[in-house]
Amino acid sequence: MATDDDSALLFPIGHCIGAYYDLPNSDDHFFQVRVGPDIIRLDDEKFAVWSLAHGIPNRPPDQPWNRKTVLTAVRRAGIGMAEQVLEGLIKDYLLVETTPGTDSAVDFARRHRLMPLMLGLGNTSEEPRLYSVGMVGMPVVSMSSMAYDLYEWAHMDANLWLACQGAAATAVRVGIEDRLATDPLLMLDALLGTLHALLSPNAAYLDTRLAN
Amino acid sequence: MSNPVDNGSVNNGAGGAAPETRPANGNDDSQAPLVFPVGHYMGPFYPTRNGPAKHHIVRVGWKTPKLPDEGHVDIWALAHGLPNRTDTVRWTRRAIIEAADDADMPDAASILDSLAGLGLIVEVTPGTEQAREFAESYRLQSLLIGLGNSPEDPVLDGIGLVGIPPVVKVRPRVFEIWQWAHLWPTVWAACEGLAYVASQGENSSPETTDPEQVLDLVFDAMRTLISHNAAYLDLTKTPAGGAGSSR
Numbered sequence: 001m002a003t004d005d006d007s008a009l010l011f012p013i014g015h016c017i018g019a020y021y022d023l024p025n026s027d028d029h030f031f032q033v034r035v036g037p038d039i040i041r042l043d044d045e046k047f048a049v050w051s052l053a054h055g056i057p058n059r060p061p062d063q064p065w066n067r068k069t070v071l072t073a074v075r076r077a078g079i080g081m082a083e084q085v086l087e088g089l090i091k092d093y094l095l096v097e098t099t100p101g102t103d104s105a106v107d108f109a110r111r112h113r114l115m116p117l118m119l120g121l122g123n124t125s126e127e128p129r130l131y132s133v134g135m136v137g138m139p140v141v142s143m144s145s146m147a148y149d150l151y152e153w154a155h156m157d158a159n160l161w162l163a164c165q166g167a168a169a170t171a172v173r174v175g176i177e178d179r180l181a182t183d184p185l186l187m188l189d190a191l192l193g194t195l196h197a198l199l200s201p202n203a204a205y206l207d208t209r210l211a212n
Numbered sequence: 213m214s215n216p217v218d219n220g221s222v223n224n225g226a227g228g229a230a231p232e233t234r235p236a237n238g239n240d241d242s243q244a245p246l247v248f249p250v251g252h253y254m255g256p257f258y259p260t261r262n263g264p265a266k267h268h269i270v271r272v273g274w275k276t277p278k279l280p281d282e283g284h285v286d287i288w289a290l291a292h293g294l295p296n297r298t299d300t301v302r303w304t305r306r307a308i309i310e311a312a313d314d315a316d317m318p319d320a321a322s323i324l325d326s327l328a329g330l331g332l333i334v335e336v337t338p339g340t341e342q343a344r345e346f347a348e349s350y351r352l353q354s355l356l357i358g359l360g361n362s363p364e365d366p367v368l369d370g371i372g373l374v375g376i377p378p379v380v381k382v383r384p385r386v387f388e389i390w391q392w393a394h395l396w397p398t399v400w401a402a403c404e405g406l407a408y409v410a411s412q413g414e415n416s417s418p419e420t421t422d423p424e425q426v427l428d429l430v431f432d433a434m435r436t437l438i439s440h441n442a443a444y445l446d447l448t449k450t451p452a453g454g455a456g457s458s459r
Contacts, residue, residue: 051374120269
């Protein structure tokens with residue numbers, strides 16, 4: 001759902017499949033993104049905007065990644081017709097806006113799954129409260145134990161809202177008192193607020209929900 | 213997870229170390245079951261600051277079996293396969309034990325038994341009824357992103373991460389399995405689905421339209437993908453939070 005509200009965050013949907021060159025030594029190509037069972041073809045500009053919507057590595061952690069900041073990044077990258085391209089991607093369901101703390105966030109979570117793309121690398125003896133994900137010998141993103149728990153388990157549920165509810169119920173069952181861990185709404189809001197840190201290095205992606 | 217033999221080196225399929233072959237060594241290993249690791253690695257767990265790791269965690273379905281020591285971690289890592297060997301060596305118990313011996317890892321045989329007991333490896337013999345049972349019990353989950361092909365090399369597709377060389381480059385059929393197989397609930401359902409899709413296209417052949425033959429290809433693809441951590445095997449999904457859930 002498109003919105004002009006700056007508090008709405010902008011999220012990319014889909015698994016990057018990459019470039020497709022049909023012929024040797026020809027520059028003719030397109031990019032492919034899989035969303036659920038569908039493959040969507042993107043030209044260079046659309047793919048660049050979709051990629052920038054994941055976030056950028058040097059983004060200040062407290063800077064919300066929304067329509068405004070993405071458009072700024074797109075223009076800095078020299079991509080023309082930024083707003084039209086972005087609107088087209090929203091229309092094609094490759095970008096989705098949602099506002100943490102609202103009903104739209106729960107609706108968003110009900111419609112999507114969070115899929116991990118890396119290995120869990122656990123915590124360290126130096127900083128046991130922080131967990132990282134990455135490749136063997138290559139930590140990429142560090143996170144709290146709650147976020148790590150969702151990274152490990154959320155894709156097992158049919159959608160992200162069920163995953164938050166399940167994780168919260170487990171936290172209650174084992175006696176955790178932190179409301180961030182026991183209230184699925186607070187958990188979801190916290191996750192959405194930091195999700196671009198996982199999306200920008202392709203540590204995870206958002207896909208459509210499962211039927212059940 | 214360490215990879216002490218291969219040291220996690222990138223094999224981009226465009227060269228690298230020459231595949232190692234081994235002379236026949238006693239009994240024929242050509243019919244022995246293949247060994248595959250099971251589960252999504254979730255790393256070591258350090259319960260206290262400056263203390264030792266309690267164990268390493270692997271998620272398998274709704275459970276989290278533990279790798280209790282570094283020996284188990286090393287042999288489980290070896291079970292993924294060594295990219296510079298698995299093109300030419302069937303990755304069986306014997307191959308893993310020999311690779312462990314080469315790397316001075318002790319007790320490989322008994323640790324493999326332990327890993328099997330924990331459900332962290334599975335043994336399967338392609339072309340048998342047991343292979344079908346395996347395929348109906350496990351699913352293949354992809355990791356990393358597709359980097360696609362290039363005008364210089366339109367045949368091979370890269371899999372990896374943005375900003376670094378591809379972790380692995382694969383043939384179109386392997387890339388297809390990486391791209392699609394995880395959308396089906398089991399490896400066997402993926403074989404049936406991929407075979408059906410192939411049957412709708414031009415130039416189809418039994419190799420691509422017969423699920424049994426597709427499964428043989430999937431075994432090869434699984435080794436390539438799993439040995440590069442571009443995919444992992446998981447149990448077929450059961451309802452959330454079932455009996456014994458570790459969540």
